[in-house]
Amino acid sequence: MTHAPRPENGASQVWTGRASNRMQWVLAAAGAACLALGISLAVEGPDKTSGLVPLVMSVVGCVAVGLLILFGTIAFTHVHVTVDRDAVDVRCGHIGVPRRRIPLGEVSGAQLVPLISPRSWGGWGYRWRPEKGTAVVVRRGPGIIIDLGSGRRFTVTVDDPEGAVSTIRALLLLPPATLDR
Numbered sequence: 001m002t003h004a005p006r007p008e009n010g011a012s013q014v015w016t017g018r019a020s021n022r023m024q025w026v027l028a029a030a031g032a033a034c035l036a037l038g039i040s041l042a043v044e045g046p047d048k049t050s051g052l053v054p055l056v057m058s059v060v061g062c063v064a065v066g067l068l069i070l071f072g073t074i075a076f077t078h079v080h081v082t083v084d085r086d087a088v089d090v091r092c093g094h095i096g097v098p099r100r101r102i103p104l105g106e107v108s109g110a111q112l113v114p115l116i117s118p119r120s121w122g123g124w125g126y127r128w129r130p131e132k133g134t135a136v137v138v139r140r141g142p143g144i145i146i147d148l149g150s151g152r153r154f155t156v157t158v159d160d161p162e163g164a165v166s167t168i169r170a171l172l173l174l175p176p177a178t179l180d181r
Contacts (some may be wrong), residue, residue, distance in 0.1 A: 019157045028073040033068070068094070092138075108149045111165065112161050143155060
């Protein structure tokens with residue numbers, strides 16, 4: 001078995017981290033319930049008093065809302081972040097979509113953030129705010145801000161953000177970061 005050579009500056013070759021939000025599963029269950037209601041209505045068929053049009057509207061509505069809630073929440077139950085010599089890779093959910101790959105050549109720095117709140121970003125998920133940049137927020141807690149140059153930023157909530165920041169800064173040959181509280 002051969003191993004890739006270690007970087008000259010002593011930084012670890014690859015850092016991986018993730019963050020998850022179990023509350024999203026409650027919302028996914030609500031989506032599954034809407035979906036089940038739509039399927040149940042479709043199987044039962046129209047009764048003698050209501051007719052076919054209201055039934056079709058109910059079935060389509062329940063199925064559409066159920067699928068939107070179900071897939072919209074499952075996509076953001078967790079986030080997986082990988083930092084290596086080539087890029088910072090952020091993947092959401094179980095199938096890894098949405099995905100953001102930031103080449104390390106585009107990164108100018110990284111900062112540790114002690115608290116990232118969904119409230120300050122407008123909720124969970126993949127977010128954009130003109131004054132803050134882009135973010136993947138799956139829970140309230142610590143995370144990292146990746147500086148992309150020219151004032152652009154990418155923020156992500158992740159467990160062990162200290163490891164991510166130190167790996168990015170070491171790979172960029174920057175001095176270690178300090179936590180601003």
